[in-house]
Amino acid sequence: MCEEQRSEEEVLVLAASYVDRYLSVVPTTPKSSLQLLGTACLLIASKLREAVPFTADKLVAYTDHSVTAKQLMVLVLVSSYIYYEIVQQLGSEHAQKI
Numbered sequence: 001m002c003e004e005q006r007s008e009e010e011v012l013v014l015a016a017s018y019v020d021r022y023l024s025v026v027p028t029t030p031k032s033s034l035q036l037l038g039t040a041c042l043l044i045a046s047k048l049r050e051a052v053p054f055t056a057d058k059l060v061a062y063t064d065h066s067v068t069a070k071q072l073m074v075l076v077l078v079s080s081y082i083y084y085e086i087v088q089q090l091g092s093e094h095a096q097k098i
Helices: 009-025 031-049 056-062 069-097
Strands: none
Touching: 009 031, 031 056, 031 069, 056 069
């Protein structure tokens, strides 16, 4: 999808990093949710790195509609919250060392 949409290589790398971070915090994620997770992470990464990010509808179409836009947006919100918590924790740990 990233290749077909001619997105920056960094988008795919960043999305994979987000998947890894999410799974490290929520290791009990069912295998059946991995496509949804990957799609949500692609959406987040594209919004951060692309001038014209992927749309939820386009990503849903690339999953052959195996996920819905509503499921995608809910997971984007949850993932963003988890990422925010990780950043906050890392920031406070770094501040304590100083």
